[in-house]
Amino acid sequence: MSTVNLVSDEAADETARDVFEDIRSVRKTDFINNFWRAAANDSQEMKAVWEDIKRVMGPGALDPLTKEMIYIAVSVANACTYCAHSHTASARAKGMTDEMHAELMRVIGLAARTNHLANAMQVPVDEAFDKS
Amino acid sequence: MSTVNLVSDEAADETARDVFEDIRSVRKTDFINNFWRAAANDSQEMKAVWEDIKRVMGPGALDPLTKEMIYIAVSVANACTYCAHSHTASARAKGMTDEMHAELMRVIGLAARTNHLANAMQVPVDEAFDKS
Amino acid sequence: MSTVNLVSDEAADETARDVFEDIRSVRKTDFINNFWRAAANDSQEMKAVWEDIKRVMGPGALDPLTKEMIYIAVSVANACTYCAHSHTASARAKGMTDEMHAELMRVIGLAARTNHLANAMQVPVDEAFDKS
Amino acid sequence: MSTVNLVSDEAADETARDVFEDIRSVRKTDFINNFWRAAANDSQEMKAVWEDIKRVMGPGALDPLTKEMIYIAVSVANACTYCAHSHTASARAKGMTDEMHAELMRVIGLAARTNHLANAMQVPVDEAFDKS
Amino acid sequence: MSTVNLVSDEAADETARDVFEDIRSVRKTDFINNFWRAAANDSQEMKAVWEDIKRVMGPGALDPLTKEMIYIAVSVANACTYCAHSHTASARAKGMTDEMHAELMRVIGLAARTNHLANAMQVPVDEAFDKS
Amino acid sequence: MSTVNLVSDEAADETARDVFEDIRSVRKTDFINNFWRAAANDSQEMKAVWEDIKRVMGPGALDPLTKEMIYIAVSVANACTYCAHSHTASARAKGMTDEMHAELMRVIGLAARTNHLANAMQVPVDEAFDKS
Numbered sequence: 001m002s003t004v005n006l007v008s009d010e011a012a013d014e015t016a017r018d019v020f021e022d023i024r025s026v027r028k029t030d031f032i033n034n035f036w037r038a039a040a041n042d043s044q045e046m047k048a049v050w051e052d053i054k055r056v057m058g059p060g061a062l063d064p065l066t067k068e069m070i071y072i073a074v075s076v077a078n079a080c081t082y083c084a085h086s087h088t089a090s091a092r093a094k095g096m097t098d099e100m101h102a103e104l105m106r107v108i109g110l111a112a113r114t115n116h117l118a119n120a121m122q123v124p125v126d127e128a129f130d131k132s
Numbered sequence: 133m134s135t136v137n138l139v140s141d142e143a144a145d146e147t148a149r150d151v152f153e154d155i156r157s158v159r160k161t162d163f164i165n166n167f168w169r170a171a172a173n174d175s176q177e178m179k180a181v182w183e184d185i186k187r188v189m190g191p192g193a194l195d196p197l198t199k200e201m202i203y204i205a206v207s208v209a210n211a212c213t214y215c216a217h218s219h220t221a222s223a224r225a226k227g228m229t230d231e232m233h234a235e236l237m238r239v240i241g242l243a244a245r246t247n248h249l250a251n252a253m254q255v256p257v258d259e260a261f262d263k264s
Numbered sequence: 265m266s267t268v269n270l271v272s273d274e275a276a277d278e279t280a281r282d283v284f285e286d287i288r289s290v291r292k293t294d295f296i297n298n299f300w301r302a303a304a305n306d307s308q309e310m311k312a313v314w315e316d317i318k319r320v321m322g323p324g325a326l327d328p329l330t331k332e333m334i335y336i337a338v339s340v341a342n343a344c345t346y347c348a349h350s351h352t353a354s355a356r357a358k359g360m361t362d363e364m365h366a367e368l369m370r371v372i373g374l375a376a377r378t379n380h381l382a383n384a385m386q387v388p389v390d391e392a393f394d395k396s
Numbered sequence: 397m398s399t400v401n402l403v404s405d406e407a408a409d410e411t412a413r414d415v416f417e418d419i420r421s422v423r424k425t426d427f428i429n430n431f432w433r434a435a436a437n438d439s440q441e442m443k444a445v446w447e448d449i450k451r452v453m454g455p456g457a458l459d460p461l462t463k464e465m466i467y468i469a470v471s472v473a474n475a476c477t478y479c480a481h482s483h484t485a486s487a488r489a490k491g492m493t494d495e496m497h498a499e500l501m502r503v504i505g506l507a508a509r510t511n512h513l514a515n516a517m518q519v520p521v522d523e524a525f526d527k528s
Numbered sequence: 529m530s531t532v533n534l535v536s537d538e539a540a541d542e543t544a545r546d547v548f549e550d551i552r553s554v555r556k557t558d559f560i561n562n563f564w565r566a567a568a569n570d571s572q573e574m575k576a577v578w579e580d581i582k583r584v585m586g587p588g589a590l591d592p593l594t595k596e597m598i599y600i601a602v603s604v605a606n607a608c609t610y611c612a613h614s615h616t617a618s619a620r621a622k623g624m625t626d627e628m629h630a631e632l633m634r635v636i637g638l639a640a641r642t643n644h645l646a647n648a649m650q651v652p653v654d655e656a657f658d659k660s
Numbered sequence: 661m662s663t664v665n666l667v668s669d670e671a672a673d674e675t676a677r678d679v680f681e682d683i684r685s686v687r688k689t690d691f692i693n694n695f696w697r698a699a700a701n702d703s704q705e706m707k708a709v710w711e712d713i714k715r716v717m718g719p720g721a722l723d724p725l726t727k728e729m730i731y732i733a734v735s736v737a738n739a740c741t742y743c744a745h746s747h748t749a750s751a752r753a754k755g756m757t758d759e760m761h762a763e764l765m766r767v768i769g770l771a772a773r774t775n776h777l778a779n780a781m782q783v784p785v786d787e788a789f790d791k792s
Contacts (some may be wrong), residue, residue, distance in 0.1 A: 002527060041366065070201055091195045106705050110188045114167070123134055241377040265660060265745065268659050306765060349521045388478075515741075570709070589763050596769065602736070636734055642713075645709070
C-alpha cells in the first residue's frame, strides 16, 4: 500500500520519463524501483532528488560503498522500511560482503545503545569536543 | 546539566576504576570524557558497554574510521547531542579530513530527505530487494 | 497484524459504541477505521483521544486542512505507517490537491535534510531566536 | 558548542560569500544565522541547500507561512533544537500569531500522541487508504 | 533559550493561574517548573495536558513509579532533553533508587540496540505475535 | 521481506545453534522467533545480544514484567514494528493483563504528547533537575 499512485512509464510526464531513462542508463538495468515511481508524481522534485543523489553518492573523499553504508545507518535510525531494503540492496550491488554487513549491524546496534544512554543520562558535552 | 552524577576517579568503585584505566591505556591519554563518568554510576553496565566498544569498533571487514562515520550517522538521526560531538571528535582523531566530513554531512542530509519522502509516500518495498 | 484485537461493533462496550456513533455522525460515513477499533480496547482512553481530536482539529486560527498537513508532517518524522496513510486520506478528503500534496512532500524532505545537518554540525542556537 | 567551525565572512570562500550575499538580499537583513556559518564549511553543499530552500519555500500551492509551520512540525519530531528555534523565528517573521502558534503546538502534541498509540498497537492499515 | 515566553504568575491568565494552583496543591510545593510556564501561553491546552497527566499518571493497574519510568523511556527515545530531566527527577521523588535507575538505563540501552538491529534487518513479524 | 536470510537450524553455524538451544531451554519452547533467525547471520553478535538480554532482563531492582513494558515503550518511540510485536507478546507471557496494557498505552501516548510540546517550545531545563 502507498499514499500515492505508482507512476508507470506510460503515465509519466516528460521530465519523469527523462529521469527514468537516466536511472536506467546510470544503473545499466531496465528496472525502476518503486521509490522513483512514487516520486514521479512530482517530477520537478523527483528530478531534484535524483540530481542530488548523483552529485552526492559518487566517488569523492569517501568511496561509494562507504556512502551506501552511511545511508543505511541513517535510514535504520529513521525507521525507514523502504530505505533499509533499497539501500541494503544497493550496498550489496556495490560490493558489500556478508562480513561487512555484519559489522555494519554491530556498529548500528552499539551506536543506538550508547545514543540512548547518553540521552537518558543527559551527559554534558566535554569542552574538549568543541570546534566553534 | 545531567540526570546523574559525574563520577570522579576518587568516587569510582573498583570496576569503574579499572575501566577508567583501560580507557586511558587504549586511548593513550589521561582524559576521561563525561560519558564514562556518567556511566560509572553503574560500573557493571559501564564495563559491558566498554567491552562491546572494543569488540565492535576495532579493525575488521570495515576499518575503524568507516565505523566511526557510521556511528556519527546513527547518532545524528537519533538526535544524540553528546554522541554527535564525541564521535565527530573520535573520527577526526582517526583521520577524518574536512573533505570526508563534508561528504559525510552530504550523505546524512540526502538520506534524511529520501527517508522522509519514502515514509511520507509509504512506498511499497520492491520484491527484488527481499533476501528472506 | 496488530498487538491488540480489533474491536467489532458487537464486542464494543457502551463507551466505545458511543464513540463509534459519534465518529459516524461527525464524518457522515458508516466506516470506522482500524485505529478506533484498536483504541476501543480501552474505551476511556479512546474517548479522551477522540474528544481531543474534535477540540484540536476543527477550524480556529488555522484551518482544518492546514492542521491535517501538519499532522502528516509529524507522523512521517515519527515513522508512523498507519498515521501517514490515515491522515493523507483525511487531508485529501478535506481538499488537499495533488499540487498541495507535492509541496507538502517537498517541505518534509527539505526539513529532514536541514534537521539532520543542524544536528550533525550541532549548530549553536543564535541569541536572536530566544523568546524566553 | 558545535562540531565544526562557524565561518566568518572573511574566512568564507567565494561560493559561500555569494550565498551569504544572496541570503542578505533575499531576507533584507545583514544578519547571517549560525546554520549558514556552519554550512559554509562545505560551500558546494551550502549552495545546494540554499537553492533548495528558495525553490521549495516560496509561494505555490501552499503559502510560505503554512510551509514554515510544516517545517517546524518535522523539526520538532526530529528533535532538532536549532531548527525548532530558527523556524519558529521564521514563521513569526512571516506572520504567525500567538494564536496560530498555540494551535500548531496542539496539533503537534496530538499527532505525537496518536502516532505512538498507532505504533504501539501496530494498527493494520485499512484497505480504504491505499492509493497505489 | 526557548521559542516562547515563560509565563510568570503575574502574567498568567485565570485558567493558567488555576492550573498553577492545582499543580502546587497536588505536588505540595510552591515550585512551578518551566514546562508549565511555557505551556501557560495557551492555557486551554495547558489545562487539557494537566488533566490528562492527573488522569493517566495516578495509581491503577500500574503503580505511579512504574509509569514514570515508562515515561522516561519514551522521552529518551524521542530525544527530549527537558523530559529526560524532569521525569528522572519525578521518578526519584516517587522512590526510584539508584539501583532501579541503573536497571532502567540497561533496559533502555538494550532495547535501542535490538530496535535498530530489527529495523536494519527488517525482520518479518512472526505470525505467532498477531492478536488481531 | 527482510534484508537478510532467515537462518534455519540446519544452516546455522555451531555458535548460532548453541544460542538456539539456549533460547529453547530458557523459554521452555521449541519456537525460535524470526529475530534470532535473522541475527544468526552473525553468530558472534547474536551471542553477545542474547547474553546481554539474559543479563539485563532477569529479576533485579526491577521485576521482569516492568522491564518488558519499558522495552515496549522504547520500541514504540523508535518505531520498531518487529519489537512492538515481539515484546508485547513477551510482556503478555510474563503476566501483563489487558488493564496493564491499557495503562501502558496511556502513558506512552501522554509522554509522546509532552515530549513534542517540550521540544517544540524548547523549554529550558530547570536548575532544580540537575544532578551533576
